[in-house]
Amino acid sequence: MQPRKILVVVMDGLGDRAVKELHWKTPLQSANRPNLNWFAEHGATGIIDIIGPGVRPGSDTSHLAILGYDPYQVYTGRGPFEAAGTGLVGERGDVAFRCNFATVDQNMVVVDRRAGRIKEPDTTMLVESLSGMSVDGVEIVVKEATEHRAVLLLRGKGLSAKVSDVDPHTETKIHEAQALEHEAKKTAKVVNHFVQRSYELLKDHPVNQRRRREGKPPANILLPRGAGVFPDIQPFEERYRMTGACVAGVSLIKGICRVCGLDVIEVEGATGGLDTDMVAKAKAAIRLLDTYDFVLMNVKAADVASHDGDADLKVKVIERLDEMAGIIRSDMPEGTVVAFLADHCTPIEVKDHSGDPVPLLIYCQGMVRDANASYDEASCAHGGLGRLRGKDVLPILIDKAGRSEKFGA
Numbered sequence: 001m002q003p004r005k006i007l008v009v010v011m012d013g014l015g016d017r018a019v020k021e022l023h024w025k026t027p028l029q030s031a032n033r034p035n036l037n038w039f040a041e042h043g044a045t046g047i048i049d050i051i052g053p054g055v056r057p058g059s060d061t062s063h064l065a066i067l068g069y070d071p072y073q074v075y076t077g078r079g080p081f082e083a084a085g086t087g088l089v090g091e092r093g094d095v096a097f098r099c100n101f102a103t104v105d106q107n108m109v110v111v112d113r114r115a116g117r118i119k120e121p122d123t124t125m126l127v128e129s130l131s132g133m134s135v136d137g138v139e140i141v142v143k144e145a146t147e148h149r150a151v152l153l154l155r156g157k158g159l160s161a162k163v164s165d166v167d168p169h170t171e172t173k174i175h176e177a178q179a180l181e182h183e184a185k186k187t188a189k190v191v192n193h194f195v196q197r198s199y200e201l202l203k204d205h206p207v208n209q210r211r212r213r214e215g216k217p218p219a220n221i222l223l224p225r226g227a228g229v230f231p232d233i234q235p236f237e238e239r240y241r242m243t244g245a246c247v248a249g250v251s252l253i254k255g256i257c258r259v260c261g262l263d264v265i266e267v268e269g270a271t272g273g274l275d276t277d278m279v280a281k282a283k284a285a286i287r288l289l290d291t292y293d294f295v296l297m298n299v300k301a302a303d304v305a306s307h308d309g310d311a312d313l314k315v316k317v318i319e320r321l322d323e324m325a326g327i328i329r330s331d332m333p334e335g336t337v338v339a340f341l342a343d344h345c346t347p348i349e350v351k352d353h354s355g356d357p358v359p360l361l362i363y364c365q366g367m368v369r370d371a372n373a374s375y376d377e378a379s380c381a382h383g384g385l386g387r388l389r390g391k392d393v394l395p396i397l398i399d400k401a402g403r404s405e406k407f408g409a
């Protein structure tokens with residue numbers, strides 16, 4: 001059999017619980033979804049504990065599992081993946097932090113943790129003034145991220161991620177980074193030095209002088225948090241002998257995929273918000289199947305509606321996701337192995353991720369159909385794929401695609 005292409009469609013935060021205002025149905029059960037149900041009818045379904053039963057996944061750990069990695073082995077904190085989301089992919093051993101541009105007074109008391117929600121191009125100009133720094137032989141790289149966020153990367157000998165946050169997370173005096181293990185003393189010193197220098201370089205920066213004139217809070221300091229070391233991840237292509245690409249709007253998901261070695265393809269109109277162009281994303285993913293063996297696409301919108309606790313909005317988003325599934329149904333190359341799943345549940349009632357299992361469906365030509373013809377949380381629990389772990393999904397897809405290796409003779 002000719003090896004087939006694999007398309008994984010992650011509908012972020014799709015899964016839910018029974019919602020009172022939807023007459024105790026889930027948003028997915030309440031939505032009109034002819035295309036997802038068509039795939040369910042012609043394929044097989046199941047449910048997945050993305051990490052493990054009852055474990056609440058982050059979108060980062062969940063995507064590592066969906067890519068077939070064991071998150072407990074390769075996840076080293078959010079910092080490195082956020083850095084990679086901006087395009088700053090470090091090497092093994094580099095330490096990365098998430099940062100906020102913030103406003104502090106002369107006593108280093110935080111006045112505004114987000115510096116008036118400063119964004120590009122102001123942040124880009126501020127970051128330029130921080131480039132090329134090094135402390136104690138440690139190279140320091142800063143890059144702006146979305147809105148008031150930035151990432152900080154340290155490269156050098158003897159670094160450790162076991163340092164506490166400088167960001168106090170409230171409007172109080174900033175913290176000093178503390179070494180949480182003996183080997184982290186140098187890193188803590190470098191971080192504290194960097195924070196002090198950021199204040200000196202930013203406080204009278206022309207961008208901040210202008211912001212003061214406009215009555216906006218100056219972004220006069222960078223506050224690092226969430227240190228993590230760049231993990232030693234076996235690249236996707238080497239691990240699975242497949243080329244891979246990713247289409248996503250959210251920076252963190254792009255970062256996960258980049259660190260795993262997937263090519264991240266930018267698509268115009270593909271954002272991480274409710275306004276994302278799902279049609280453009282699906283069409284781009286389908287085009288990528290011409291050149292790549294594996295494509296992962298993430299659509300964040302259902303998760304955004306869930307975090308807002310808006311059940312009706314989530315139903316509407318799911319109906320748009322179904323239209324997107326219709327494009328995949330009509331346009332995907334013949335023989336494609338396609339999986340639809342969520343990376344975690346984000347129940348409307350909780351407004352955050354939960355540890356509930358998520359619905360899975362797999363479709364390809366010639367597969368054994370199960371008795372379930374509906375894509376929703378309850379129906380998929382009766383599906384022929386049973387109950388799986390997130391990291392079990394990719395091996396199944398690889399086998400359906402005729403790309404698995406025989407174990408034994």
Ligand SMILES: [Zn+2]
Nearest residue numbers: 012013059343
């Ligand atoms: Zn997510």
